Amino acid sequence: MVTVTINGKLVRAKEGEMLLAVLRREKIDIPALCHHEAVEPYGACRLCMVEITRKEWDGWKNMVTSCLYPVADGLIIQTHTTDLIELRKTILDLYLARCPNTPEIQDLAAQYGVNQTSYEQVAEPNDCILCGLCTRICDRMGFSAISAVNRGHGREIAPPLKEAPPDCVGCLACALNCPTNYIKYTDIGQTREIWGRKFELLRDSRTGQPTIPKEFAEYLSKYRNIPQDYFEQNDESHRKETALGLGKIAVWSREESQ
Amino acid sequence: MTIATPRQLEQLAAEYKKTSDKHKKMVIVCCGTGCLANGAQKIVDAFEECLSHRKVKDFTVEAVKKTGCHGFCEQGPLVVIEPQGTFYTKVKSKDIESIIEKSIENDEVIEKFLFTNPKDGRKIEKYPDVPFFSHQHRIALRNLGKIAPFDIKEYIAVDGYKALAKVLTTMTPDQVIDEITKSELRGRGGGGFSAGKKWRTCRNVPSDVHYVICNGDEGDPGAFMDRSMMEGDPHSVLEGMMICAFAVGAKQGYIYVREEYPLAVIHLQKAIADCEKHGLLGDRILGTDFSFSIRIARGAGAFVCGESSALMRSVAGEVGEPRAKYIHSVIKGLYDQPTVLNNVETFVNVPVIINHGADWFRKIGVSKNSGTKVFSLVGKVRNTGLIEVAMGTTMREIIYDIGGGIIDGRPFKGVQTGGPSGGCLPESKLDLPVDFDSLTEAGSMMGSGGMIVMDDKTCMVDVARYFLQFLVSESCGKCVPCREGLYQLHKLTIKICEGNGTEVDIEKMEKLSQQIVVGSLCGLGKSGPNPLLSTIKYYRDEYLAHIRDKKCPAGVCRSLVTYRVIPELCTGCLACITACAYHAITGRKKEPHVINHDLCEKCGACVAVCKHDAIEVS
Numbered sequence: 001m002v003t004v005t006i007n008g009k010l011v012r013a014k015e016g017e018m019l020l021a022v023l024r025r026e027k028i029d030i031p032a033l034c035h036h037e038a039v040e041p042y043g044a045c046r047l048c049m050v051e052i053t054r055k056e057w058d059g060w061k062n063m064v065t066s067c068l069y070p071v072a073d074g075l076i077i078q079t080h081t082t083d084l085i086e087l088r089k090t091i092l093d094l095y096l097a098r099c100p101n102t103p104e105i106q107d108l109a110a111q112y113g114v115n116q117t118s119y120e121q122v123a124e125p126n127d128c129i130l131c132g133l134c135t136r137i138c139d140r141m142g143f144s145a146i147s148a149v150n151r152g153h154g155r156e157i158a159p160p161l162k163e164a165p166p167d168c169v170g171c172l173a174c175a176l177n178c179p180t181n182y183i184k185y186t187d188i189g190q191t192r193e194i195w196g197r198k199f200e201l202l203r204d205s206r207t208g209q210p211t212i213p214k215e216f217a218e219y220l221s222k223y224r225n226i227p228q229d230y231f232e233q234n235d236e237s238h239r240k241e242t243a244l245g246l247g248k249i250a251v252w253s254r255e256e257s258q
Numbered sequence: 259m260t261i262a263t264p265r266q267l268e269q270l271a272a273e274y275k276k277t278s279d280k281h282k283k284m285v286i287v288c289c290g291t292g293c294l295a296n297g298a299q300k301i302v303d304a305f306e307e308c309l310s311h312r313k314v315k316d317f318t319v320e321a322v323k324k325t326g327c328h329g330f331c332e333q334g335p336l337v338v339i340e341p342q343g344t345f346y347t348k349v350k351s352k353d354i355e356s357i358i359e360k361s362i363e364n365d366e367v368i369e370k371f372l373f374t375n376p377k378d379g380r381k382i383e384k385y386p387d388v389p390f391f392s393h394q395h396r397i398a399l400r401n402l403g404k405i406a407p408f409d410i411k412e413y414i415a416v417d418g419y420k421a422l423a424k425v426l427t428t429m430t431p432d433q434v435i436d437e438i439t440k441s442e443l444r445g446r447g448g449g450g451f452s453a454g455k456k457w458r459t460c461r462n463v464p465s466d467v468h469y470v471i472c473n474g475d476e477g478d479p480g481a482f483m484d485r486s487m488m489e490g491d492p493h494s495v496l497e498g499m500m501i502c503a504f505a506v507g508a509k510q511g512y513i514y515v516r517e518e519y520p521l522a523v524i525h526l527q528k529a530i531a532d533c534e535k536h537g538l539l540g541d542r543i544l545g546t547d548f549s550f551s552i553r554i555a556r557g558a559g560a561f562v563c564g565e566s567s568a569l570m571r572s573v574a575g576e577v578g579e580p581r582a583k584y585i586h587s588v589i590k591g592l593y594d595q596p597t598v599l600n601n602v603e604t605f606v607n608v609p610v611i612i613n614h615g616a617d618w619f620r621k622i623g624v625s626k627n628s629g630t631k632v633f634s635l636v637g638k639v640r641n642t643g644l645i646e647v648a649m650g651t652t653m654r655e656i657i658y659d660i661g662g663g664i665i666d667g668r669p670f671k672g673v674q675t676g677g678p679s680g681g682c683l684p685e686s687k688l689d690l691p692v693d694f695d696s697l698t699e700a701g702s703m704m705g706s707g708g709m710i711v712m713d714d715k716t717c718m719v720d721v722a723r724y725f726l727q728f729l730v731s732e733s734c735g736k737c738v739p740c741r742e743g744l745y746q747l748h749k750l751t752i753k754i755c756e757g758n759g760t761e762v763d764i765e766k767m768e769k770l771s772q773q774i775v776v777g778s779l780c781g782l783g784k785s786g787p788n789p790l791l792s793t794i795k796y797y798r799d800e801y802l803a804h805i806r807d808k809k810c811p812a813g814v815c816r817s818l819v820t821y822r823v824i825p826e827l828c829t830g831c832l833a834c835i836t837a838c839a840y841h842a843i844t845g846r847k848k849e850p851h852v853i854n855h856d857l858c859e860k861c862g863a864c865v866a867v868c869k870h871d872a873i874e875v876s
Binding site for chain 2: 042043044045046049063064065068069070083086087090091094095097098118119120130132147148150151152153154155
């Protein structure tokens with residue numbers, strides 16, 4: 001364990017733990033748009049930057065990205081200096097120029113007093129904030145079906161060659177974790193469509209309700225050792241079966257105790 | 259043939275030295291990329307062709323040597339006649355017949371190929387007397403233009419791999435690092451970090467695997483230092499890397515070369531293969547316990563891949579995007595192992611330091627900035643090319659003594675150093691000594707050594723706009739300040755160039771720049787606003803002229819200039835009428851022409867063809 005000072009308050013933390021996690025635990029309101037506990041820190045949105053110094057630095061300060069900065073003993077951290085607030089304002093102002101109609105950005109910017117961008121708005125705005133969560137989660141799932149393409153201001157998230165991605169299994173991890181709901185998908189009947197690719201959904205053997213895509217089930221049984229027939233029931237059926245099983249255990253345990 | 263011991267290497271060097279007799283007749287043809295593009299290969303072919311049917315006393319086709327870049331690309335193709343050292347410029351393949359007859363058979367000098375000093379118009383005969391070369395101090399470029407890069411024998415003949423043998427047999431890794439630290443060699447890639455310190459940190463990381471990487475991803479517009487060294491003297495790069503590998507305990511090295519440098523790749527591949535054949539790379543080098551191999555990693559040409567963490571990701575086969583470096587790459591670099599990454603020029607300096615000693619090296623240059631620096635001197639100077647000067651040489655010496663001054667004697671306006679991350683310095687800074695610290699203090703930076711000279715026909719707002727445009731398309735796009743911030747800065751410079759800017763925009767740009775510097779993830783973003791900030795600092799008047807007077811003083815920004823024929827000067831030669839693609843110029847022969855402003859696209863084609871300076875841009 002190490003001790004750090006956050007906004008004047010002494011706080012204990014695990015050595016090597018990322019600073020943002022400590023700040024969140026201390027209930028300090030630090031905005032972060034590209035951070036997610038499930039994946040490696042990324043450091044793209046720059047909103048979680050804080051100011052650090054140490055006694056022995058003789059007043060020298062540094063601004064660091066808290067999501068990427070490993071905690072060390074004796075760190076002195078400031079989270080809301082005038083400079084930091086000014087930086088966050090500028091970043092949110094720039095975000096608004098790119099995503100002027102995105103509620104998540106509008107709300108966060110409003111919190112910092114920015115209601116309208118002072119820069120030139122892009123010609124065709126969309127809701128993608130390029131946080132890279134979708135691609136990192138897709139990597140973590142083991143598929144790497146989508147990635148960031150192009151450089152600089154033309155960067156966007158897309159499947160290879162912008163065609164239906166061959167490695168996608170339709171698991172929806174990208175869409176469900178997209179902070180601005182930019183990634184769209186449809187589930188119509190037994191068909192799911194995402195990234196321009198169609199997937200056939202397995203059915204619950206009892207009710208005929210759709211479960212998960214066939215490709216996803218195949219992947220899970222092959223690499224995660226889950227039996228294929230597990231996916232022939234939806235959650236509701238699984239719960240009913242579990243309840244029946246628990247009932248049997250209750251009866252068995254009563255008989256045993258008698 | 260394997261060189262099994264350092265002793266054997268010495269014997270070979272002595273043997274090769276004998277064959278490369280200094281008094282023998284020889285022709286050196288520069289085959290650097292610049293001269294090749296100008297037809298140097300045709301010249302070599304012409305020599306072969308001529309010599310195949312012509313007997314010349316004491317001269318055979320073997321005496322025609324293809325070397326790497328001499329640096330004076332503008333005057334290429336270059337041919338040097340040895341042993342006299344006669345220096346011929348702009349040679350054509352049809353001239354070879356007469357060169358053989360006059361200069362080789364009869365030792366005559368052909369006047370028309372000699373270099374004319376632009377200062378006084380006099381012809382200069384000998385290679386070392388050309389001011390472009392005589393004012394230089396060549397250490398990193400020591401072998402360029404002297405040895406054939408394709409031949410390991412030539413490198414061994416100029417004491418090649420002598421430093422390696424010395425290190426392997428007489429020094430410990432710690433002694434090597436001490437020597438490099440003592441020499442105060444600083445990273446030539448731009449950062450200027452002490453090479454010795456970097457090596458020491460890497461060596462001290464306890465790990466089974468250490469890596470050495472040579473950064474040959476030279477992406478600055480107008481820079482070609484690393485390229486010439488890799489092409490013209492690949493063995494020096496390899497030797498430097500080997501010494502570094504021995505010092506830090508690495509067994510594997512990589513050279514990261516950009517895809518745009520095919521010749522560098524070919525020469526390096528040949529050099530690596532030759533070394534492997536001779537036992538200078540691979541297992542138990544020169545019979546010692548030291549084993550090391552080098553692989554070439556080819557980059558696709560993204561500017562951001564010159565940044566260390568992006569480069570290492572690219573070597574590992576991932577997308578070249580930087581990461582935060584709170585843990586330095588020297589501790590956790592390629593494949594998360596301790597890694598030394600140095601620039602080509604840094605490695606090329608290493609063998610010399612080992613051979614001549616740190617004290618010798620420290621005497622060159624100025625305090626804390628020892629040694630020399632290679633620059634690619636380009637832009638509006640008379641002599642453009644690759645130069646090497648001692649650190650601390652003033653900008654004035656470089657531009658006026660080596661560069662020969664500004665083309666057409668126009669006034670000097672500024673010099674851009676350090677590429678897109680550097681800045682522009684005005685005339686008042688001409689006497690600034692060129693070293694890492696002075697340049698940074700003045701608001702520019704050393705960078706890898708690009709130096710673009712600008713005259714009064716250059717618009718500084720347009721320069722800032724150009725570099726921002728470059729950075730907007732070369733930013734990886736990962737972090738917001740760099741991706742969105744530079745984009746907005748670029749938009750604002752366009753606004754000013756078009757005459758729609760306000761003074762508030764300057765303030766806004768300065769403020770946004772500050773935040774980009776603080777907030778960006780890697781060096782590209784952090785230094786991205788430099789060209790803009792330095793031009794605002796030194797050329798604010800020019801920004802104000804665009805904003806207040808709606809004028810571009812240099813006559814560059816199209817929206818703010820008009821083209822006009824000066825009737826008194828126009829001879830009515832019709833040249834501009836033919837040149838104008840927009841049919842905007844009308845007039846009869848021998849009568850003054852007129853430009854129709856509604857049709858004029860301000861492309862400048864008329865100015866380029868008018869021999870009488872009769873077209874005014876204002």
